[in-house]
Amino acid sequence: MSTALAQWRQRHDVTLPRLLGVLPVVLLVIIALCPGLFTRLDPLAGQTDERLMAPTAAHWFGTDQFGRDVFSRIMHGSFSTLSAAMLAVAISLLVAIPLGLAAGLGGRRLSGAILAGADMVLAIPELFLSLSIITLIGPGATHVAFAVGISQVAGFTRMIRTEVVRVRATEYVEAAFGIGSTFWQVVWRHIVPNSLAPALSLATLRLGTAILAISTICFLGYGPSPPTPEWGLMITEGRNYLATAWWLTTFPGLAIIFSAWAATLLSRAIRVDP
Amino acid sequence: MTRYIFSRAVQALLVLWGAFTLSFVLLQVMPGDAVLIKFQDPELGLSPQQISDIRASYGADESAFVQYAHVLGRTLAGQLGYSIETGVPVSRMLHAAYPTTLRLAVVSFGGAIMLAAAFATAALLAPLRPLRAALRLVPGLASGIPVFWLEIVAIQLVSFHWNLVPVVGVSGWAAVLLPGLALAIPISAPLTQVFLATAERVTAQPFIDVLRARGASPLRILYAHVLPNALPPTLTISGLVFGEILAGAVVTETVFGLDGLGQLAQQAVANQDVAVLQAIILISVAGFVVINFTVDALHPLIDPRIRRTQAGGAA
Numbered sequence: 001m002s003t004a005l006a007q008w009r010q011r012h013d014v015t016l017p018r019l020l021g022v023l024p025v026v027l028l029v030i031i032a033l034c035p036g037l038f039t040r041l042d043p044l045a046g047q048t049d050e051r052l053m054a055p056t057a058a059h060w061f062g063t064d065q066f067g068r069d070v071f072s073r074i075m076h077g078s079f080s081t082l083s084a085a086m087l088a089v090a091i092s093l094l095v096a097i098p099l100g101l102a103a104g105l106g107g108r109r110l111s112g113a114i115l116a117g118a119d120m121v122l123a124i125p126e127l128f129l130s131l132s133i134i135t136l137i138g139p140g141a142t143h144v145a146f147a148v149g150i151s152q153v154a155g156f157t158r159m160i161r162t163e164v165v166r167v168r169a170t171e172y173v174e175a176a177f178g179i180g181s182t183f184w185q186v187v188w189r190h191i192v193p194n195s196l197a198p199a200l201s202l203a204t205l206r207l208g209t210a211i212l213a214i215s216t217i218c219f220l221g222y223g224p225s226p227p228t229p230e231w232g233l234m235i236t237e238g239r240n241y242l243a244t245a246w247w248l249t250t251f252p253g254l255a256i257i258f259s260a261w262a263a264t265l266l267s268r269a270i271r272v273d274p
Numbered sequence: 275m276t277r278y279i280f281s282r283a284v285q286a287l288l289v290l291w292g293a294f295t296l297s298f299v300l301l302q303v304m305p306g307d308a309v310l311i312k313f314q315d316p317e318l319g320l321s322p323q324q325i326s327d328i329r330a331s332y333g334a335d336e337s338a339f340v341q342y343a344h345v346l347g348r349t350l351a352g353q354l355g356y357s358i359e360t361g362v363p364v365s366r367m368l369h370a371a372y373p374t375t376l377r378l379a380v381v382s383f384g385g386a387i388m389l390a391a392a393f394a395t396a397a398l399l400a401p402l403r404p405l406r407a408a409l410r411l412v413p414g415l416a417s418g419i420p421v422f423w424l425e426i427v428a429i430q431l432v433s434f435h436w437n438l439v440p441v442v443g444v445s446g447w448a449a450v451l452l453p454g455l456a457l458a459i460p461i462s463a464p465l466t467q468v469f470l471a472t473a474e475r476v477t478a479q480p481f482i483d484v485l486r487a488r489g490a491s492p493l494r495i496l497y498a499h500v501l502p503n504a505l506p507p508t509l510t511i512s513g514l515v516f517g518e519i520l521a522g523a524v525v526t527e528t529v530f531g532l533d534g535l536g537q538l539a540q541q542a543v544a545n546q547d548v549a550v551l552q553a554i555i556l557i558s559v560a561g562f563v564v565i566n567f568t569v570d571a572l573h574p575l576i577d578p579r580i581r582r583t584q585a586g587g588a589a
Contacts, residue, residue: 128521220525239426242429249426253420256420257419257423264418
């Protein structure tokens with residue numbers, strides 16, 4: 001039993017730093033799925049006699065202008081941010097994988113056209129691109145995820161294409177053709193698995209970027225509307241009490257930073273070096 | 275050399291045209307167009323006839339292709355159209371807003387360069403290997419901090435707590451000092467990362483060992499030998515940095531209540547004022563393209579190796 005475990009660990013190169021790197025994201029996912037484990041307080045119902053209270057033992061992160069517990073709102077808000085970021089990355093991968101494969105495997109014209117298109121999109125800052133999409137489809141939590149996902153497609157496409165081109169030039173692909181495999185056999189058995197693994201670990205890195213982009217757009221006011229607990233939106237609302245209640249803006253920001261760093265750590269932990 | 279510059283210029287124009295087309299498709303070919311959304315509100319009490327007149331005056335009643343040709347034509351002639359929200363020419367709005375953003379960009383870009391230079395020097399020359407390794411992680415960590423939060427904390431600490439820089443009732447350069455410096459932090463992160471990565475590759479080369487063996491000081495090696503070699507790759511991301519500053523201005527001007535291009539973009543999104551938003555996107559793409567073209571054109575001047583390969587290729 002223990003040898004099987006050891007073999008599995010060696011095969012997948014599981015080391016202590018790698019395991020530790022996965023932990024923050026695991027913690028985040030647990031918080032997002034069952035915030036009730038961490039707080040008993042309602043994120044939406046406020047106590048009118050407990051408005052704008054500084055952090056205490058009863059309210060670790062203080063209370064807001066409606067007497068709602070900030071800690072509870074941050075715990076419950078994690079689902080919105082995390083699910084939107086995952087949806088965004090999933091959308092961009094869904095669009096970018098076929099485009100990247102086509103650009104890496106297709107002829108010069110197809111690949112040139114896809115790359116030129118990506119260059120044009122990359123000339124527009126991602127924030128402007130997602131704000132344009134928001135202008136087109138309107139605000140809301142899912143729309144923000146969609147907008148952020150689409151605005152990351154061009155970058156993903158280039159990344160996947162680079163990997164495909166690298167794998168295509170390897171000797172094992174040449175050998176596979178040599179023993180008589182068809183084009184699609186080689187693509188499916190060798191090129192897809194070997195080029196997508198590094199691309200997927202880079203995708204987890206983009207999860208952090210997506211978290212930042214989503215909270216920025218929600219901060220600008222195009223995400224879910226109040227009273228939804230959303231980290232970016234909480235900071236917007238807390239801005240009105242900047243001089244007196246620092247905890248309203250500080251703690252949601254720290255939650256965003258923690259999530260972005262957790263995604264970075266995860267991408268390092270599961271990195272597959274080409 | 276001329277051919278190289280010419281092909282780069284064609285490429286730059288293509289990117290500009292592509293980004294224009296993309297932003298047009300995104301913003302102006304809406305199922306219910308912006309004019310309709312804005313004026314069909316029953317409270318305005320406009321008759322269908324009046325609405326269609328207004329739509330005709332904005333050209334919104336034409337087919338998408340005719341609109342595209344029209345908008346492309348007038349943009350090429352330097353005419354950016356009219357704001358749907360206020361009816362004011364977009365160029366006049368941009369003219370009123372750009373000085374603030376320009377000041378903000380100057381402060382944040384200058385701040386970012388200085389920050390990156392100071393930080394890279396520290397990360398390369400600090401004593402003890404673990405300290406250098408730790409310093410190298412900082413830019414990556416800094417890019418995980420949301421700009422708007424950083425700026426809010428800056429207001430709380432610098433303005434309210436320490437009373438160092440006022441944020442209310444200031445104008446001109448004083449108004450952009452704190453916002454610019456706060457924006458400089460995330461802007462400097464990618465600059466530092468690219469520079470450090472290149473500097474590491476340069477330092478691993480044998481000629482650095484030779485210099486060290488001949489007794490050159492670490493500071494001299496860094497500034498006289500590593501810097502010239504690591505600068506060109508860092509310059510190639512300056513077009514990206516320009517876009518980041520303009521996108522950062524949207525957030526920064528919202529946080530600090532500055533009336534620049536970023537604030538204009540934010541209001542344009544809120545009001546679905548597509549002509550204004552498209553103009554600002556065009557400015558950002560034009561800046562990106564012009565800076566990239568300039569860097570490409572200057573590259574052979576900065577890096578003699580590229581000059582040599584091109585001369586060899588032409589011969």
